[in-house]
Amino acid sequence: DAGITQSPRHKVTETGTPVTLRCHQTENHRYMYWYRQDPGHGLRLIHYSYGVKDTDKGEVSDGYSVSRSKTEDFLLTLESATSSQTSVYFCAISINGNYGYTFGSGTRLTVV
Amino acid sequence: GIQVEQSPPDLILQEGANSTLRCNFSDSVNNLQWFHQNPWGQLINLFYIPSGTKQNGRLSATTVATERYSLLYISSSQTTDSGVYFCAVVMGNDMRFGAGTRLTVKP
Numbered sequence: 001d002a003g004i005t006q007s008p009r010h011k012v013t014e015t016g017t018p019v020t021l022r023c024h025q026t027e028n029h030r031y032m033y034w035y036r037q038d039p040g041h042g043l044r045l046i047h048y049s050y051g052v053k054d055t056d057k058g059e060v061s062d063g064y065s066v067s068r069s070k071t072e073d074f075l076l077t078l079e080s081a082t083s084s085q086t087s088v089y090f091c092a093i094s095i096n097g098n099y100g101y102t103f104g105s106g107t108r109l110t111v112v
Numbered sequence: 113g114i115q116v117e118q119s120p121p122d123l124i125l126q127e128g129a130n131s132t133l134r135c136n137f138s139d140s141v142n143n144l145q146w147f148h149q150n151p152w153g154q155l156i157n158l159f160y161i162p163s164g165t166k167q168n169g170r171l172s173a174t175t176v177a178t179e180r181y182s183l184l185y186i187s188s189s190q191t192t193d194s195g196v197y198f199c200a201v202v203m204g205n206d207m208r209f210g211a212g213t214r215l216t217v218k219p
Contacts, residue, residue, distance in 0.1 A: 031205070042116075042198055042209035050205060058206065059113070090155065097205045098143050103155040 003027040006091050006104040013111055019078040021107050023091030025071075031094040032074040033058075034066065036087040037106075043090060049074055050097065081111045114139045116201055118210035125189050125217050133184040133213045135199035143202035144175050146184050149212070150195045158184070158197075189217045 004025045013019050023032060031050055035043040035058075045058030047066040055066050063085060065077045078085055091104040115138040125131055135144070146158040159166050159173040161182065166173055170189075175182040186193055196212040 033207070035209075040211060042211045043200075044209070045206060048205060056205065059208070088153070098202055099145070099160040101145065101157060101200075101207065103147075103157075106153050 004104045006107050010108045019081050021076045023074040025093045029093040031097040033092040034076045035090045083111050086111045116210040118213050122214045130187045135182045137180050137201045141201040145200050147198045191217050193217050
């Protein structure tokens with residue numbers, strides 16, 4: 001989507017290895033989010049950020065950490081990937097956290 | 113936490129038919145949004161509708177916040193309407209999604 005990019009788009013990794021997903025925005029939005037999408041669950045919030053170095057946990061944060069050292073970048077790290085973390089990960093941005101959400105194209109992560 | 117339920121889970125239509133998708137939520141919310149996820153996985157924001165009615169072409173949405181539900185209407189459906197429709201409610205800084213309605217429009 002215009003103004004928000006995720007990398008990589010696809011990744012296969014082995015159980016126990018660390019993985020970092022990147023979300024980059026050019027909209028200068030304050031809020032950034034990481035969601036995971038699994039069949040039957042819709043999208044579930046992992047972590048979000050409401051400013052540089054300001055982050056908070058979401059509904060399914062166990063096993064994940066995030067960092068935001070610049071307005072434009074929000075990183076999601078799986079310290080030691082597990083098969084249960086196989087999913088499609090979406091990043092989203094919002095002007096004020098209340099409306100105007102824009103989603104990235106997603107990262108398909110497979111942990112084998 | 114807040115519960116968001118969508119119905120029906122699956123819907124199959126012939127092209128040209130109309131449909132209504134429903135979203136129920138369990139608590140007061142700051143905002144409600146409808147999204148369409150196309151068959152390629154892209155999520156598109158359809159409506160930001162905390163209350164009232166909005167229309168955009170063949171799509172319209174109504175939210176009755178006091179009764180905690182929202183409806184998405186699709187008229188004269190087209191094959192390009194296929195995909196999954198999600199409603200999501202915002203409380204504070206958290207947006208919670210329903211499980212979605214998978215719509216298939218057949219030519």
